[in-house]
Amino acid sequence: MVKKNKIKNISAEEKILAAAHKVFTTKGMNGARMQDIADEAGINKALLHYYFKDKDKLFETIFVVEAQRFFPKITMIFQSDAPLFEKIENFVSEYIDEMQENPYLPWFVINEMNRDPEKFMDKVWGKENLPKPARFLEQIEEEIKAGRIKRINPIHLFMNMISMTIFPFLGKPMFVRNLRLSDKQFNEIIEQRKKEIPKFIIDSIKK
Amino acid sequence: MVKKNKIKNISAEEKILAAAHKVFTTKGMNGARMQDIADEAGINKALLHYYFKDKDKLFETIFVVEAQRFFPKITMIFQSDAPLFEKIENFVSEYIDEMQENPYLPWFVINEMNRDPEKFMDKVWGKENLPKPARFLEQIEEEIKAGRIKRINPIHLFMNMISMTIFPFLGKPMFVRNLRLSDKQFNEIIEQRKKEIPKFIIDSIKK
DNA sequence: ACTTTTGTTAACCATTTGGTTAAACTATAT
């Protein structure tokens, strides 16, 4: 009656999830085909609908996991109590690590976010559960008042940090082509950015 | 025999182009429906195929125009001979202007670029016609040698500038929600960034 | 053993979607 953990069942459902993950994150919801997912999983298309009601449901299952992977670190930086500079270093470094392992992530998330912003935001943060930027903004204000950093609108600082961290993954095809970078070189550049971005920021705001 | 510029023809073809522009740039190639475009244009679906062979052809027509709108400024900054700081200011300011008028642009371009990077890049820059970053890189090296700016890998400087300029448009839904910004406030922030980004960069690299 | 539940498939179905056809309509040239 209750779902048992038969070895076969698990492996089928997980094959589906792995396949759906691959297809959805590379093609997006609109570009993904249920048949592609079935093929990728090596099973019959009907089995997809046996485990997951329909395409939307399957997509949402994948999507929520990926979005949770992408966003919580933004929340984290808001709420942690580490010193500002350390916080910046942690954020950049952890984010880049995450995206080096899942380079599709930024495109996937940004793409789906723009496809239907309302539904998206509600699904990622429940209507209530929003990260509170107050702590982060306050912290910057404190540093300014203490005379340790220059006056800057915290929002710009926040945007700059996130932009420099994420965008290179989105613009990769453009960067590698126009800067004549090999894949290896691009990855090296990205690796450098873990230190380069915090340095760039701190050089800019430190008094 | 030869196509005449009858008023009606022009207006039909242009209605199609305007409609295709709207649908493609908001939904993307995969999300766009030929019927939607026809409806938007207020004409019969068959007429789309009368003026444009098929969906791919129509898409490409729109796409090339938009991509040309998005990319040439990157080329420009490489090739101009303006002083470095001025170049940065021009780039940021002009780019933001362009995207304020066409906020869909970054998403559309990034999206299609990731959908098929090879075809994309070839279509935007013909296989030969690549911008040469050498001038820009040299210029930064010169400034470093002249002791006017700190040592920095020009590639990082380039990535930072582009990232800070473009990304806020891609992440808008996230920013407005998490920072509790109204549309008006968001636009004000963006407006500020025309000065804020160059300042942020120059503060960081100036000796 | 045999009944029931769960897992899996091939074949099928309905809708959507890009694209075509043939006919009708409009403007222009003769």
Add this chain to the structure above:
DNA sequence: ATATAGTTTAACCAAATGGTTAACAAAAGT
């Protein structure tokens, strides 16, 4: 005015696509 070339449409078509069904197989419960 009428023939002609260009424009527009309604109706249609075939392929793609998401989803269902019915039958069968494998496990689990009794």
